[in-house]
Amino acid sequence: MSEALDRLHPAVVHHVVNTLGWRSLRPLQRQAVDPVMDGHDALLLAPTAGGKTEAACFPVLSAMERHGWTGLSVLYVCPLKALLNNLLPRLRDYAAWLGRRVELWHGDVTAAARRRILADPPDVLLTTPESVEAMLVSANVDHKRLFGDLRVIVVDEVHAFASDDRGWHLLAVLERLTVLAQRPIQRIGLSATVGNPEHLLAWLQGAGKGSRPATVVAPGVAATPNRAQDGDIELDYVGSVDNAATVISTLHRGEKRLVFCDSRRLVEQLGAALRMRGVTTFLSHASLSVDERRRAEAAFAEARDCVIVSTSTLELGIDVGDLDRVIQLDAPTTVASFLQRLGRTGRRPGSVRNCLFLALSQRALLWAAALLELWGRGYVEPVEAPPEPRHIVAQQVLALCLQEHTVGSRLWTGAWNGLAPFHSGAEPMVRHLIEQGYLDRDGELLFIGPEAERRFGRRNFMDMTAVFTAPPQFTVLAGRQEIGQTDPALLTERVEGPRVLLLGGRSWKVTWIDWKRRRCFVEETDLRGKARWHSPGTEGRGHALARAARDVLLGATPRVKLTQRATRTLAALREEWGPTVALDGLVVTRTGGAEADVRWWTWAGRKANATLAASLGAVVDGRFDDLSIRLRDDLTPRMWRAATAGVPDRLCLPEVDERALAGLKFSAALPPRLATATLAARLADFDAAAQVLAEPVRFTVLG
Structure with a gap:
C-alpha cells in the first residue's frame, strides 16, 4: 500500500484516505500504479465492481499533475451512454481533487454543452467511439485544437468492443487521434475476466503493438478466474414465463433482485407477469426510451423489495444500487457474459456472489447446465475480433475524407499508422469506392463523392459514425x-x-x-398486449458450449445446487437425448420411415456446423443448428465415407444469404464479392470443423 501511495499525487492520497475513507487500495489498484504512471499500455482485469475505474484514474490523474498536462489530455471511452452517465459524477469528484475538469459528450448531450466543451476543452472527456467519430468528421470542430494534447485513452469494458465491429472502428479512430496528437497515446483497457488477456492487450495496442511497453494487471484473476465454490449458484427448471414469475414473486421477498433475459420480448412478458402478482417491477432494454430507462434504474437503485428485469443493457457495470440477488432466465451464450452478471452481486462485506437460473424449456436447461459445467472448469471464452472487416475499411476511408476534406490518393494509408487492415491491402476497396461514385478523384486527391452523399449524407453524415445497423422501429x-x-x-x-x-x-x-x-x-389499457422486435440472425452457441452440453448428456453434472425439478428434468433429457451422444465418437441417427430424418449430431456449435454443411454439400440437405446437421435421407455409411474423405483439407466457407448482407453496415460500399466473403468468414469455424471430422462416427436407427 505505502509504495503505491508514494507514487500517487499527495492530493489523491489525501482524498482516498479522508474523503473516500479507504483504509487501503485493492490489489488491482496497487499493482496498476507503476505500469500506468510509467506510461505502459495496460489491461486491468477484475470482476464487476472490482475497482477498475479507480485503478486507472488515480495514477492517470497523478501523472497528469506530475507532468503538467494541459488541454484535453485523457479520453475515457465506454460502449454505453448509460455507463458514461453513471461514471460522470464519480470521475468529476476525483478530478476536482486536483482542480481538473471532466465533461461528457455523447448523442444525448445538448448542443450548448458541446459548444462549451469546444470553446474550453476539459482535462478528461467521457465519450463513445461513435461520438469521437462524429467530432472528427464535423466541420464545426477544430480537430487539432481539441485532440492535439491527448496523452491517454482509457477504454472501459474493452472486451465488449473487441468482440464485434465496434472494436475495429475504435482501433481505427484511435490511430487517427494518434496522428492528430503527433505522439504515441497510452492505451489502458478495463475488463472483467477474459480467456486471452495478453491477446486482448496486443489487440488494443493496435499499430503500436511491440513498440511500446505493455502490462496485464490481473491480481488473482488469471490463475483462477472462477470456481464453482466461489458463488451461491442454483439451477431450477420452471417451464414457462408465468411459472418463473411465480417463483420470483415468492422467493427472496424483501430483497432487491436483478433478472436478466436475453430478449426484449421476454423482458416485457416477465415484467407484466410480475406486476400482475403485485411485485414492484422495473424494466430496462434498448427499445425503451432513455427517460423511461433512467426513471426505472433510478427508482430501482433507491428501492428495496423490488425487481428490475433487463436485457444485457445492465450487464456492463451500470450502478443500480446494492443488489441482493441476480436471476437468469434460461442462459446467456457465453461464460464471460455470465461472469459479468454474477459480478453484480456479492459487493457487501460478508455477502457472496449468487445467481439463480430459471430454465423455461428443457433445451434451455441443457444449455444452462452446459454453461455452468464450463464455468466450474474455469473456462472463459477468448475474445476474438471479427475477421476481415472490409466494410469498416470502406467506412474509415470515407470518414477520413470527411475529416480532411481531401486526401492524397497515395497518402491515405498513413492515417492509420500501418494498422492492418487499414493499409495498402485495402486498395481494392478504395478503387471500388471511386468506381461507384462514393469517392471522387481530382488528380492525386480523393474527396467525398455523390453516392456517399446520397447513401450516408443525411443529418450531416451522422449515419457514417456508427458501424452497426439498427432495424427500423x-x-x-x-x-x-x-x-x-x-x-x-x-x-x-x-x-x-x-x-x-x-x-x-x-x-x-x-x-x-x-x-x-x-x-x-x-x-x-387493461387488455393484454403483445411485444415483438426483429432480431438479426445470431451466431448461435460456440463450440466449447455445445461440447459441454454433450458432456452433460453423457453424465457430467455442474457443481452447483440443482433443485429437484432440475434434477428430474435433466435425467429425462439424458434418457431422451441419449441416442444422440456416445463416449467413443459421434452419432448419425435415422428416424422415421418413408420420410426419414437423418441427422449428424456433431455437438460442434453453429459456426462449425455451417462450415461442415458447406463442405459436405453432396450429402447435406442444407439444414443445421448448434448441435446437428441434417443429411440426405438416402445416406449410407459407404456414401458417408466417400463424402468425408479428404474434406479436412478442403473445408469451405459457409454459404451466405444475400439478405443477411443488410445487417453488415457499409456492405453496399464494397464489391459484392468482397461483402459476401466478409460475412462468410464470420460464419465459419475451420478449427472446430476439422476437429469434428477427425472423430469416429457410428450410424444408429431410432424407433
Missing part, C-alpha cells in the same frame, strides 16, 4: 411522453379487435399511427 407515444419503440410488424399484422402493445411492462392500446413520421400514439 416506430416510436410509441402516450400523449407527449415517449414510452419506447416497437417493431413495425406489430402495427401491420391482422388483429381482431383493438391493437394492443406491451411496452415498459404495461399494455397500450394503439389510437393512431403516423406512418410517414414512424410514430404510434397509444393509451394505457
Whole structure:
C-alpha cells in the first residue's frame, strides 16, 4: 500500500484516505500504479465492481499533475451512454481533487454543452467511439485544437468492443487521434475476466503493438478466474414465463433482485407477469426510451423489495444500487457474459456472489447446465475480433475524407499508422469506392463523392459514425411522453379487435399511427398486449458450449445446487437425448420411415456446423443448428465415407444469404464479392470443423 501511495499525487492520497475513507487500495489498484504512471499500455482485469475505474484514474490523474498536462489530455471511452452517465459524477469528484475538469459528450448531450466543451476543452472527456467519430468528421470542430494534447485513452469494458465491429472502428479512430496528437497515446483497457488477456492487450495496442511497453494487471484473476465454490449458484427448471414469475414473486421477498433475459420480448412478458402478482417491477432494454430507462434504474437503485428485469443493457457495470440477488432466465451464450452478471452481486462485506437460473424449456436447461459445467472448469471464452472487416475499411476511408476534406490518393494509408487492415491491402476497396461514385478523384486527391452523399449524407453524415445497423422501429407515444419503440410488424399484422402493445411492462392500446413520421400514439389499457422486435440472425452457441452440453448428456453434472425439478428434468433429457451422444465418437441417427430424418449430431456449435454443411454439400440437405446437421435421407455409411474423405483439407466457407448482407453496415460500399466473403468468414469455424471430422462416427436407427 505505502509504495503505491508514494507514487500517487499527495492530493489523491489525501482524498482516498479522508474523503473516500479507504483504509487501503485493492490489489488491482496497487499493482496498476507503476505500469500506468510509467506510461505502459495496460489491461486491468477484475470482476464487476472490482475497482477498475479507480485503478486507472488515480495514477492517470497523478501523472497528469506530475507532468503538467494541459488541454484535453485523457479520453475515457465506454460502449454505453448509460455507463458514461453513471461514471460522470464519480470521475468529476476525483478530478476536482486536483482542480481538473471532466465533461461528457455523447448523442444525448445538448448542443450548448458541446459548444462549451469546444470553446474550453476539459482535462478528461467521457465519450463513445461513435461520438469521437462524429467530432472528427464535423466541420464545426477544430480537430487539432481539441485532440492535439491527448496523452491517454482509457477504454472501459474493452472486451465488449473487441468482440464485434465496434472494436475495429475504435482501433481505427484511435490511430487517427494518434496522428492528430503527433505522439504515441497510452492505451489502458478495463475488463472483467477474459480467456486471452495478453491477446486482448496486443489487440488494443493496435499499430503500436511491440513498440511500446505493455502490462496485464490481473491480481488473482488469471490463475483462477472462477470456481464453482466461489458463488451461491442454483439451477431450477420452471417451464414457462408465468411459472418463473411465480417463483420470483415468492422467493427472496424483501430483497432487491436483478433478472436478466436475453430478449426484449421476454423482458416485457416477465415484467407484466410480475406486476400482475403485485411485485414492484422495473424494466430496462434498448427499445425503451432513455427517460423511461433512467426513471426505472433510478427508482430501482433507491428501492428495496423490488425487481428490475433487463436485457444485457445492465450487464456492463451500470450502478443500480446494492443488489441482493441476480436471476437468469434460461442462459446467456457465453461464460464471460455470465461472469459479468454474477459480478453484480456479492459487493457487501460478508455477502457472496449468487445467481439463480430459471430454465423455461428443457433445451434451455441443457444449455444452462452446459454453461455452468464450463464455468466450474474455469473456462472463459477468448475474445476474438471479427475477421476481415472490409466494410469498416470502406467506412474509415470515407470518414477520413470527411475529416480532411481531401486526401492524397497515395497518402491515405498513413492515417492509420500501418494498422492492418487499414493499409495498402485495402486498395481494392478504395478503387471500388471511386468506381461507384462514393469517392471522387481530382488528380492525386480523393474527396467525398455523390453516392456517399446520397447513401450516408443525411443529418450531416451522422449515419457514417456508427458501424452497426439498427432495424427500423416506430416510436410509441402516450400523449407527449415517449414510452419506447416497437417493431413495425406489430402495427401491420391482422388483429381482431383493438391493437394492443406491451411496452415498459404495461399494455397500450394503439389510437393512431403516423406512418410517414414512424410514430404510434397509444393509451394505457387493461387488455393484454403483445411485444415483438426483429432480431438479426445470431451466431448461435460456440463450440466449447455445445461440447459441454454433450458432456452433460453423457453424465457430467455442474457443481452447483440443482433443485429437484432440475434434477428430474435433466435425467429425462439424458434418457431422451441419449441416442444422440456416445463416449467413443459421434452419432448419425435415422428416424422415421418413408420420410426419414437423418441427422449428424456433431455437438460442434453453429459456426462449425455451417462450415461442415458447406463442405459436405453432396450429402447435406442444407439444414443445421448448434448441435446437428441434417443429411440426405438416402445416406449410407459407404456414401458417408466417400463424402468425408479428404474434406479436412478442403473445408469451405459457409454459404451466405444475400439478405443477411443488410445487417453488415457499409456492405453496399464494397464489391459484392468482397461483402459476401466478409460475412462468410464470420460464419465459419475451420478449427472446430476439422476437429469434428477427425472423430469416429457410428450410424444408429431410432424407433
